[in-house]
Amino acid sequence: MDSEAVASFYNERVNDKTERRTSRILRMRNFNNWVKAVLIQLHTRPNYSVLDLACGKGGDLLKWDSAGVTLYVGCDIARVSLEQAIERYQNMRKVKFDAMFLHGDCFSARVERYLSDEAMFDVVSSQFAIHYAFENEKRVRRLLENVSSRLKPGGFFIGTTPDANVLIRKLRAVEGLEFGNSIFNMAFDGPDKYFPRDKSPWGIRYRFTLDENVMDTPEFLVHFPTFQKIAAEYDLELRLLMNFHQFYLEFIKVPEFLEIYERLKVVGQHGITYDEWDAIFLYTAFVFQKRGGSPDPGLDRSDIEPIEKPEETLIHEMEDEDD
Numbered sequence: 001m002d003s004e005a006v007a008s009f010y011n012e013r014v015n016d017k018t019e020r021r022t023s024r025i026l027r028m029r030n031f032n033n034w035v036k037a038v039l040i041q042l043h044t045r046p047n048y049s050v051l052d053l054a055c056g057k058g059g060d061l062l063k064w065d066s067a068g069v070t071l072y073v074g075c076d077i078a079r080v081s082l083e084q085a086i087e088r089y090q091n092m093r094k095v096k097f098d099a100m101f102l103h104g105d106c107f108s109a110r111v112e113r114y115l116s117d118e119a120m121f122d123v124v125s126s127q128f129a130i131h132y133a134f135e136n137e138k139r140v141r142r143l144l145e146n147v148s149s150r151l152k153p154g155g156f157f158i159g160t161t162p163d164a165n166v167l168i169r170k171l172r173a174v175e176g177l178e179f180g181n182s183i184f185n186m187a188f189d190g191p192d193k194y195f196p197r198d199k200s201p202w203g204i205r206y207r208f209t210l211d212e213n214v215m216d217t218p219e220f221l222v223h224f225p226t227f228q229k230i231a232a233e234y235d236l237e238l239r240l241l242m243n244f245h246q247f248y249l250e251f252i253k254v255p256e257f258l259e260i261y262e263r264l265k266v267v268g269q270h271g272i273t274y275d276e277w278d279a280i281f282l283y284t285a286f287v288f289q290k291r292g293g294s295p296d297p298g299l300d301r302s303d304i305e306p307i308e309k310p311e312e313t314l315i316h317e318m319e320d321e322d323d
């Protein structure tokens, strides 16, 4: 074979591998989307209002729309992501909800300062984000204050985050401070593998790489017993904490959720591979409920009419606060 033929042969193999890897990551994203869709459907009724902390590019806007919400407030630290979320919102047809977008650090700013006095939420959602707050206690407390301050009694706080129990078990099973498979890599700062026993539960940092676009993002271990204890101080009671494996087994039995799973094409031609299933195991879903009431019954879906969207949707700035 001449060198060009060799290059072309290997290019094809590399492309093929990259394609397969990309489709696996896409399937994982679809699995994550399925978990979020189930959480949203389980805790939302028509006419609900929702606060989405760390909303990203608005990947959940359609899910909220199909759940029948009438007000959506999305906050994120990345302006570019918010711009994409707005574009998505503006391009949606027959939307039934008003949307507002806030730019800033949700674990430092006081979100309620930027809301009207009467704005209250039935659901607060924070998907794949609370681990960024676990840098220190102050940030977690601000997150919980933002969750609770405008959540109605009986309302839900729903989310997803890496499962610290799984992460630590996997870390202890390897020689070094790093583990992974063909689709993810996790590298802890170390040097101790036995935290947080007798140690502070804050600031336990690792770097997680899932695909080429999300390289080496620093994240912090979420010590859930600490989170649950502090959340109780903000009137939030834990209702569900379930690793994604168990979540799948529980909710795939529900015909409506199986239908969403099939629609999202989570399973590839050859089913879910071992590495995909292993990456799914890294996450957990959680639900808290605000004390002091029952969830709002919502309205009949048919009572909710599509709204006239404003010509422009603005991004409002939030400021960090020290105290």
Ligand SMILES: C[S@@+](CC[C@H](N)C(=O)[O-])C[C@H]1O[C@@H](n2cnc3c(N)ncnc32)[C@H](O)[C@@H]1O
Binding pocket: 053, 054, 055, 056, 057, 059, 060, 075, 076, 077, 078, 081, 104, 105, 106, 107, 108, 126, 127, 128, 129, 132
């Ligand atoms: C993995 S993405 C998840 C986005 C979205 N919730 C979803 O499920 O598609 C994490 C998001 O958290 C945001 N984020 C990280 N730290 C934040 C902070 N301190 N305040 C607000 N958003 C933050 C990032 O900008 C990013 O959009």
